[in-house]
Amino acid sequence: MPELTVGRIVERIHPVDETFVQRARERTGQLVIPPRALGRLHGLAEQVCGIQQTLQPDIDRKSILVFAGDHGVVQEGVSAFPQVVSMEMIRCFLRGGAGINALGRLVKAAIKVVDMGLVSDLDPASLDGGENLIVNKIGPGTRNLAQGPAMSRQEAGASIAGGFRQAEAVIRQGANLLGTGDMGIGNTTPAAAVGAVLTGQGLDGMVGRGTGIDDQGLQKKKDAIARGLDLNRPDRGDGLDVLAKVGGFEIGGIAGCVLAGAVHRVPVVIDGFISTAGALIAASLCPLTAGFMFAGHCSEEPGHRTMLRSLGLEPILDLGMRLGEGTGGALAMTILDGAIRVFQEVMTFEQAGVSKGA
Amino acid sequence: MPELTVGRIVERIHPVDETFVQRARERTGQLVIPPRALGRLHGLAEQVCGIQQTLQPDIDRKSILVFAGDHGVVQEGVSAFPQVVSMEMIRCFLRGGAGINALGRLVKAAIKVVDMGLVSDLDPASLDGGENLIVNKIGPGTRNLAQGPAMSRQEAGASIAGGFRQAEAVIRQGANLLGTGDMGIGNTTPAAAVGAVLTGQGLDGMVGRGTGIDDQGLQKKKDAIARGLDLNRPDRGDGLDVLAKVGGFEIGGIAGCVLAGAVHRVPVVIDGFISTAGALIAASLCPLTAGFMFAGHCSEEPGHRTMLRSLGLEPILDLGMRLGEGTGGALAMTILDGAIRVFQEVMTFEQAGVSKGA
Numbered sequence: 001m002p003e004l005t006v007g008r009i010v011e012r013i014h015p016v017d018e019t020f021v022q023r024a025r026e027r028t029g030q031l032v033i034p035p036r037a038l039g040r041l042h043g044l045a046e047q048v049c050g051i052q053q054t055l056q057p058d059i060d061r062k063s064i065l066v067f068a069g070d071h072g073v074v075q076e077g078v079s080a081f082p083q084v085v086s087m088e089m090i091r092c093f094l095r096g097g098a099g100i101n102a103l104g105r106l107v108k109a110a111i112k113v114v115d116m117g118l119v120s121d122l123d124p125a126s127l128d129g130g131e132n133l134i135v136n137k138i139g140p141g142t143r144n145l146a147q148g149p150a151m152s153r154q155e156a157g158a159s160i161a162g163g164f165r166q167a168e169a170v171i172r173q174g175a176n177l178l179g180t181g182d183m184g185i186g187n188t189t190p191a192a193a194v195g196a197v198l199t200g201q202g203l204d205g206m207v208g209r210g211t212g213i214d215d216q217g218l219q220k221k222k223d224a225i226a227r228g229l230d231l232n233r234p235d236r237g238d239g240l241d242v243l244a245k246v247g248g249f250e251i252g253g254i255a256g257c258v259l260a261g262a263v264h265r266v267p268v269v270i271d272g273f274i275s276t277a278g279a280l281i282a283a284s285l286c287p288l289t290a291g292f293m294f295a296g297h298c299s300e301e302p303g304h305r306t307m308l309r310s311l312g313l314e315p316i317l318d319l320g321m322r323l324g325e326g327t328g329g330a331l332a333m334t335i336l337d338g339a340i341r342v343f344q345e346v347m348t349f350e351q352a353g354v355s356k357g358a
Numbered sequence: 359m360p361e362l363t364v365g366r367i368v369e370r371i372h373p374v375d376e377t378f379v380q381r382a383r384e385r386t387g388q389l390v391i392p393p394r395a396l397g398r399l400h401g402l403a404e405q406v407c408g409i410q411q412t413l414q415p416d417i418d419r420k421s422i423l424v425f426a427g428d429h430g431v432v433q434e435g436v437s438a439f440p441q442v443v444s445m446e447m448i449r450c451f452l453r454g455g456a457g458i459n460a461l462g463r464l465v466k467a468a469i470k471v472v473d474m475g476l477v478s479d480l481d482p483a484s485l486d487g488g489e490n491l492i493v494n495k496i497g498p499g500t501r502n503l504a505q506g507p508a509m510s511r512q513e514a515g516a517s518i519a520g521g522f523r524q525a526e527a528v529i530r531q532g533a534n535l536l537g538t539g540d541m542g543i544g545n546t547t548p549a550a551a552v553g554a555v556l557t558g559q560g561l562d563g564m565v566g567r568g569t570g571i572d573d574q575g576l577q578k579k580k581d582a583i584a585r586g587l588d589l590n591r592p593d594r595g596d597g598l599d600v601l602a603k604v605g606g607f608e609i610g611g612i613a614g615c616v617l618a619g620a621v622h623r624v625p626v627v628i629d630g631f632i633s634t635a636g637a638l639i640a641a642s643l644c645p646l647t648a649g650f651m652f653a654g655h656c657s658e659e660p661g662h663r664t665m666l667r668s669l670g671l672e673p674i675l676d677l678g679m680r681l682g683e684g685t686g687g688a689l690a691m692t693i694l695d696g697a698i699r700v701f702q703e704v705m706t707f708e709q710a711g712v713s714k715g716a
Binding site for chain 2: 033080088092095103105106300317318319320321323342347352355356
């Protein structure tokens with residue numbers, strides 16, 4: 001089997017099928033609803049039709065992949081929580097006790113956790129719920145991006161290939177809607193760095209408080225990113241370079257997951273700030289991927305809206321959430337479900353015997 | 359049995375229980391989530407706790423009441439659809455083929471249609487799905503509000519009492535979450551009139567295109583409302599007078615439904631423009647009712663945001679919807695479900711064995 005490189009993945013991606021989008025719009029126009037009166041629900045359903053190349057869109061087999069990784073940059077005091085929490089939270093996910101589990105159950109999404117690079121080694125065989133843990137570790141946490149590249153270019157490629165493979169596996173098992181999630185103490189720092197490089201937004205508008213750091217912590221975080229960008233000089237025209245210099249293993253995993261959705265024509269619901277950093281990496285490697293994405297929500301992190309705008313995405317929800325884990329994407333899946341139900345289940349004017357307007 | 363008057367209803371309403379809101383906030387603070395990191399989901403769940411006076415909130419038995427009525431003001435050419443569509447759409451609701459049915463199935467809400475005053479007479483016994491039609495007709499459509507009062511003060515009281523009784527009936531059958539919906543060709547006209555009176559907003563910022571009238575129709579609609587307000591001089595300090603002069607039978611029914619939620623401590627999810635006009639009437643009769651309301655979404659109708667602000671409500675969704683029927687409220691119930699699941703199902707830091715932050 002040839003090595004799975006980003007180049008080989010990208011050449012398999014084709015655009016969203018506009019013929020099906022158009023045919024879906026025509027069908028929407030026949031529903032017993034005034035023109036486009038359900039607003040964005042129509043466009044969401046039509047985009048799924050274009051992605052899946054069908055007028056019978058189906059998103060009933062949902063799978064959320066939570067990519068986990070640790071970050072050397074926590075040495076700079078950028079997080080309100082100790083690094084061990086990454087691992088502790090993964091154990092909580094596997095036991096079904098976290099926010100993503102509650103919201104995953106709501107939308108009937110399977111939750112898989114992918115260890116892309118935690119410092120701790122978790123053994124699926126010895127853990128409660130370990131059947132939902134996949135170990136695809138690139139390394140025991142990234143290096144400190146404020147002092148040098150977070151990872152090598154080879155590791156960046158491996159993290160994307162790892163995310164791609166794991167997402168491909170769940171697609172092969174039948175998933176027809178993917179969600180991305182993240183866990184990793186400190187990960188709003190690399191996400192903000194990636195966002196700053198790929199959108200051109202200054203750090204004041206991009207860097208936020210993450211899980212809740214104070215003013216002093218926020219300043220440390222901005223300083224660490226500024227030093228990292230200055231030292232590493234990531235090339236904004238080269239997504240793999242950006243990921244390597246200032247990214248994270250889980251961010252690479254998320255980028256790979258998005259690429260897998262695009263290759264296999266499976267819609268991908270992007271969660272918040274970290275997921276969107278991964279989506280930005282994917283789009284920088286292949287702009288066509290943006291057509292396969294749905295922005296689950298707009299996070300409280302200040303740079304998130306800028307990142308979404310740069311991808312041309314309008315968030316579905318805006319509820320002041322900033323948890324990550326995939327929670328905003330999971331909740332937005334309910335809205336996609338609503339959009340698909342309207343598209344599939346509402347009668348036409350003719351079927352309903354309702355008079356048309358002027 | 360004494361007559362069911364608005365005064366007798368209102369005296370049974372007590373405030374949301376802030377003790378339970380506070381206790382719920384304390385519980386939220388223990389969940390294995392950074393402080394308030396799921397944003398509005400926390401406040402939504404806590405409000406339900408305050409309404410239901412419990413730390414085990416339950417909104418699993420959902421019921422959406424779609425209040426229907428016709429409007430004499432259609433004579434003024436204010437709608438893009440002929441009046442017969444009100445009745446045709448009700449038949450479609452009963453057959454399960456409309457937007458509200460698709461979204462009601464999504465959230466597992468029972469849909470009941472209440473004929474508060476259609477021009478046509480529908481017979482539940484002879485209709486497909488007629489078991490979900492309740493006839494509580496106040497009259498065969500309102501009179502033309504541009505030429506005089508839409509209804510008498512006595513009819514206004516009867517429409518509120520009717521909505522109250524029907525909502526009370528579904529609560530007695532076990533409903534623990536109510537949604538409001540509407541159907542009635544022309545009903546954005548009285549809703550805008552009610553909104554203008556009760557918020558003080560001028561007509562340019564309040565009157566929109568409803569199901570989709572053109573510029574000329576929009577001007578006719580504004581003119582009709584302006585004439586109606588000038589002629590009828592509704593008293594903004596007297597909700598019953600506003601309803602009688604420029605409202606509608608279904609708007610009164612919605613107001614009654616909100617009052618029933620407040621009396622019986624059942625949360626009420628308000629849908630769009632028409633429902634919010636009903637909610638404004640309810641709040642003008644008893645300001646405490648606002649605490650029992652959730653604003654499902656913000657409609658495309660220009661005055662809706664002003665109306666919500668006047669009630670102190672922040673919409674849950676903002677998806678450019680403008681269908682009515684209860685669709686925005688139904689879809690927002692999925693978000694409330696998510697909020698309740700997080701509140702009930704997420705482990706505490708202690709249960710999860712996760713270290714606390716700084």
